[in-house]
Amino acid sequence: MRLLTHNMLSSNIKGVSNGFPLRIEVGKVVEKQVDFNADFLRNMFPKIEWKAFVDAAKTVGYAELPEEVDSSALESEEFLNKFHHALLELHLEEGALVCPETGRRFPVSKGIPNMLLHEDEV
Amino acid sequence: MSSRPELQAPPEIFYDDVEARKYTSSSRIIEIQANLSERALELLALPDDGVPRLLLDIGCGSGLSGETLSENGHQWVGLDISQSMLDIALEREVEGDLLLGDMGQGLGLRPGVIDGAISISAVQWLCNADKSCHVPKLRLKAFFGSLYRCLARGGRAVLQVYPENIQQRELILRSAMHVGFSGGVVVDYPHSSKKRKEYLVLTCGPPSVSTSVPTGKGEDGESSSDDESSGDEENQTVCISDRHRPKKKQKITKKGRGRDWVLKKKEQRRRRGDDVPPDTKYTARKRKARF
Ligand SMILES: C[S@@+](CC[C@H](N)C(=O)[O-])C[C@H]1O[C@@H](n2cnc3c(N)ncnc32)[C@H](O)[C@@H]1O
Numbered sequence: 001m002r003l004l005t006h007n008m009l010s011s012n013i014k015g016v017s018n019g020f021p022l023r024i025e026v027g028k029v030v031e032k033q034v035d036f037n038a039d040f041l042r043n044m045f046p047k048i049e050w051k052a053f054v055d056a057a058k059t060v061g062y063a064e065l066p067e068e069v070d071s072s073a074l075e076s077e078e079f080l081n082k083f084h085h086a087l088l089e090l091h092l093e094e095g096a097l098v099c100p101e102t103g104r105r106f107p108v109s110k111g112i113p114n115m116l117l118h119e120d121e122v
Numbered sequence: 123m124s125s126r127p128e129l130q131a132p133p134e135i136f137y138d139d140v141e142a143r144k145y146t147s148s149s150r151i152i153e154i155q156a157n158l159s160e161r162a163l164e165l166l167a168l169p170d171d172g173v174p175r176l177l178l179d180i181g182c183g184s185g186l187s188g189e190t191l192s193e194n195g196h197q198w199v200g201l202d203i204s205q206s207m208l209d210i211a212l213e214r215e216v217e218g219d220l221l222l223g224d225m226g227q228g229l230g231l232r233p234g235v236i237d238g239a240i241s242i243s244a245v246q247w248l249c250n251a252d253k254s255c256h257v258p259k260l261r262l263k264a265f266f267g268s269l270y271r272c273l274a275r276g277g278r279a280v281l282q283v284y285p286e287n288i289q290q291r292e293l294i295l296r297s298a299m300h301v302g303f304s305g306g307v308v309v310d311y312p313h314s315s316k317k318r319k320e321y322l323v324l325t326c327g328p329p330s331v332s333t334s335v336p337t338g339k340g341e342d343g344e345s346s347s348d349d350e351s352s353g354d355e356e357n358q359t360v361c362i363s364d365r366h367r368p369k370k371k372q373k374i375t376k377k378g379r380g381r382d383w384v385l386k387k388k389e390q391r392r393r394r395g396d397d398v399p400p401d402t403k404y405t406a407r408k409r410k411a412r413f
Contacts, residue, residue: 004176005199005219012230012268020232034217040174040197047176047235047274088197112208115201115223115230119255122227122264 001111003056004087007048009113011099011106013121019099021052022106024059027094030111034088041083042074048087057086126286132252137183137204146184146210155242158319159190162240162280165308165323175237178272180225180281181244183207185216191240192217199236201225226261231272239269239279245322246283249290262297270301273326279303281322291320298324302396381406 011019054065064082066073073079097106097113104121107114127136137145145151168175174195179188182200184207191198198218202208208220223230226248248265249258269279285291295307303324311317384406391398 001219001221004197005221008176008199008231008235008272009221010230010232012228019230037174037195039172043173043237044176049232110209110212112212112220112222115221116203117224117227119253122255 001092001108001113002088003053003060003090004044006056006092006097007053007087009097009115011097011101011104013099013102013104013117016099016101018101021049021056021100022097023100024056024092025096025098025105026060026092027096027108028092029060030091030093031089032091034084036081036084038080041080041087044087045071045074045083053086057090060090060092062086062090126284128247128250128286132250133247134203134205137207139206139209142184142204142206142210145207146186146214152186155186156190158242158282159187159240161310161319162187162242162282162321163190163194165280165321166238166240166278168238176235178229178231178236178239178269178279179218180229180239180241180269181247182211182218182220183244185211185214185218185220187240187242188216188218189214201229225265226256228264228268229272231268233271234274236272236277237274238277239273239281241279241281241283243282243284245281245294246285246290249286249293258293259297262294263301266298266303267301270303270326275326277326278305279322279324279326281324282319283322285320295322298322302326379406 006022006024009020009022011022013019050069051067054067057063057065062085065086066079069079091111092108093111095108097108098104099106130136166177172195174197177191177196177198179191179198179200182188182198182202183204185200188198188200188211199221200211200216200218201221201223202211203222203224205222208222211220225245245265248261250256251258273279283291283294285294291307298305303326305322305324308321308323310319310321385401388398388401388405
């Protein structure tokens, strides 16, 4: 799972009012190269919760992102490269996602988060 | 196939290691799923600007449908309930991110972030109650409600489905309309029992010029003459039934409900957190046939 997906995911356990962002527990992180596409990055930028994204990147060991940005950053090639790398090339391979409200752990194995809820969580 | 897989076992049991591999090694299945996915992507009608989008593949299985999305340059996130199917997807090194999850429990995604969604041959599974705690109607509601929320305004979802019968088709369609989607069913090759395929084409968010207001339509007493028009059946390609809410409801509202009723409904929807246009002196007024 990439940070792109982490930034979109939220815990939907019954009764949880704010399930975002899921806290990341790192077991293993892997890097996979992805073709750079500035258009995609520009399209995604407004939808990213930036603070959660920066925190997630730090958690998986990448601290190059600026704490604060506005859309003018999208003019900078240097910024786009970092954004691209953090968004699409870092995978949480093993570990867990933890619901910020309930502490419920969603295990991540082989890069796949198990988001299945128990009967009493639906 | 002698019997529908949906009737044999729950999906996470039916699609075990053996079935997942069998499914994904059949060149016939690979080709069919690729064609269905191409068509679904076409019906998504994303802007033709070459910009890659973030798409969702619901019931992504071993990634046959997602592969079509990748080939067209898009990024995607796939959700499936079968670990065995996802394992094959990993083996095939699909480019999308994968989630193990049950669409009937609702999609845990932030509001408004997904540019479009496809689902190929999966949603009819929700019509079965595989566990004592399963109520198909509620699971469909949870699914469509969460799908509606996570899509960007004006975003579309195209779901290719194999309903078992008319009741299932109605149940699925009604559940989608109920959470606020507008849209309808597109049927390809309606006259061929083998090639016939149907797609729910759903649009969310504020109506564009071409799609009239989902709330306003039935509720302001305007009759909807455009429902159930059966596209171009002649050339055997597509027949479209464009509807905004279940037929039954439209019939009732044809006679026209009063302004009070409309105001009440709008208030209810506001409380649910929906985007509802403000009340004005024009609310619930009968419209002229043409502007
Ligand atoms: C016929 S396969 C299609 C897979 C893929 N879309 C394709 O085109 O090859 C149907 C898939 O739907 C999945 N499915 C069924 N019910 C589901 C549910 N409630 N939530 C998520 N996935 C489900 C099954 O596990 C299976 O992988």
